[in-house]
Amino acid sequence: MLISADWVVPVSGPPIRDGAIRVDASTIADIGPRDELIERHPHVTCTDFPGCIITPGLVNAHTHLSLTVLEGLIPPQEFHEWIGRIPIAVRALNRDDLAVSASLGAIECLMAGTTVVGDIAYGPEAPAAASDKGVAGMFFWEVLGIGGNDLEKQLQQDDFPDSPPKSCAGRARCGLSPHAPYTSGPELLRAARRLTREHNSGFAVHIAESPAEVELIMDGTGALSHLALRLASGFSAPGLTPVRYLHSLDALEGTVAIHCVHVPPSDIRLLANNAQGVVFCPRSNDYLHTGLAPITRLMNAGARIGLGTDSSASNTDLDLLKELRALIDRAPTISSERALRIVTIEGAEVLGLDNSFGSLEEGKQADLAIWHMPGTSDPIRDLVHHGSGDSIEAVMSAGLWRVRSGQPAFPTRNIELAAREATSKAAKALKG
Numbered sequence: 001m002l003i004s005a006d007w008v009v010p011v012s013g014p015p016i017r018d019g020a021i022r023v024d025a026s027t028i029a030d031i032g033p034r035d036e037l038i039e040r041h042p043h044v045t046c047t048d049f050p051g052c053i054i055t056p057g058l059v060n061a062h063t064h065l066s067l068t069v070l071e072g073l074i075p076p077q078e079f080h081e082w083i084g085r086i087p088i089a090v091r092a093l094n095r096d097d098l099a100v101s102a103s104l105g106a107i108e109c110l111m112a113g114t115t116v117v118g119d120i121a122y123g124p125e126a127p128a129a130a131s132d133k134g135v136a137g138m139f140f141w142e143v144l145g146i147g148g149n150d151l152e153k154q155l156q157q158d159d160f161p162d163s164p165p166k167s168c169a170g171r172a173r174c175g176l177s178p179h180a181p182y183t184s185g186p187e188l189l190r191a192a193r194r195l196t197r198e199h200n201s202g203f204a205v206h207i208a209e210s211p212a213e214v215e216l217i218m219d220g221t222g223a224l225s226h227l228a229l230r231l232a233s234g235f236s237a238p239g240l241t242p243v244r245y246l247h248s249l250d251a252l253e254g255t256v257a258i259h260c261v262h263v264p265p266s267d268i269r270l271l272a273n274n275a276q277g278v279v280f281c282p283r284s285n286d287y288l289h290t291g292l293a294p295i296t297r298l299m300n301a302g303a304r305i306g307l308g309t310d311s312s313a314s315n316t317d318l319d320l321l322k323e324l325r326a327l328i329d330r331a332p333t334i335s336s337e338r339a340l341r342i343v344t345i346e347g348a349e350v351l352g353l354d355n356s357f358g359s360l361e362e363g364k365q366a367d368l369a370i371w372h373m374p375g376t377s378d379p380i381r382d383l384v385h386h387g388s389g390d391s392i393e394a395v396m397s398a399g400l401w402r403v404r405s406g407q408p409a410f411p412t413r414n415i416e417l418a419a420r421e422a423t424s425k426a427a428k429a430l431k432g
């Protein structure tokens with residue numbers, strides 16, 4: 001099949017006016033100007049999208065798809081208060097609810113042009129639900145509240161694939177995420193990092209998110225100290241910044257560092273040089289009053305940058321282009337080209353998925369987002385500054401249509417109904 005539009009933006013090269021892509025089964029087989037592709041493949045049907053721009057499916061580098069049903073239940077508030085509300089809501093959900101929630105999250109991602117996520121998973125439900133809907137990604141199994149020696153047993157209980165390099169191939173890959181320094185003690189952080197190195201799988205940590213986390217790691221005091229006492233087994237304040245603390249545990253190198261709001265100038269280079277990438281979530285940081293990340297400083301220091309919406313429990317939606325505008329507001333010198341890279345190829349690099357995703361190149365997965373933006377002469381600028389889920393016309397992943405005419409290409413009613421029930425359960429638990 002050939003798919004063409006007014007503009008094709010491969011990200012790996014300049015935008016192509018009147019461009020086309022040849023899709024062969026699940027992969028991209030050719031890309032170039034429409035006339036040339038029709039000449040090269042004269043017997044292949046061409047589907048044209050007039051007034052549209054085609055980009056790679058976007059990469060939302062930090063989600064918690066399993067928490068999508070919590071949208072709107074916990075209002076914006078101080079981080080340390082919010083973090084106490086989450087387990088109350090999550091405990092009300094069983095595994096089926098988590099699966100439904102992740103399905104709903106995957107649909108919301110697709111409707112915003114996202115086909116790849118860096119997701120924090122609580123078991124196999126999120127990767128299964130996302131794969132079923134056509135959303136690929138790196139799924140980081142979350143661990144917290146246990147000692148380093150209990151890690152393998154916990155992972156067995158949580159159905160973590162026992163041979164991740166083999167069983168986590170393809171479009172859903174698996175990694176680990178000790179939640180954060182105040183819920184995962186030093187031995188757990190070390191053990192999880194060691195295991196992911198052995199398996200050559202992804203590793204992510206929420207780090208340097210709030211002032212309370214900085215205070216805890218520096219002085220052992222503050223609003224998160226009770227949580228740390230209960231959950232971060234073996235923790236005692238090392239008197240370091242969060243980034244240096246991770247480094248001291250050999251858990252910074254190759255790590256996907258989520259949030260990184262509180263990184264002093266003296267830690268910028270250490271973080272940029274060691275982490276696999278930094279994932280910013282500006283709207284979630286606003287929601288939880290945690291502060292402004294040093295975005296420009298980290299970019300200037302050469303850090304690889306991804307962007308995430310975080311979960312629906314601390315954001316209004318999973319629309320990555322809206323999130324991108326929040327990033328640009330906080331780092332106005334960023335170019336439109338770099339901004340688009342952050343939500344495509346750079347995000348894929350942060351997750352270690354750039355071999356298959358993040359740009360439109362021969363051999364990569366046929367993941368396309370098609371945006372209705374007629375009459376543009378600068379597709380990247382217009383998309384970055386004006387695009388959103390409202391402009392989505394169609395989405396393809398693995399060579400299959402997931403969204404057509406701005407609507408999901410599969411029935412969603414049962415998922416929505418079940419999600420509403422899960423939301424009521426969580427709401428009741430939060431009230432009780």
Ligand SMILES: [Zn+2]
Nearest residue numbers: 064206310311
């Ligand atoms: Zn998060």
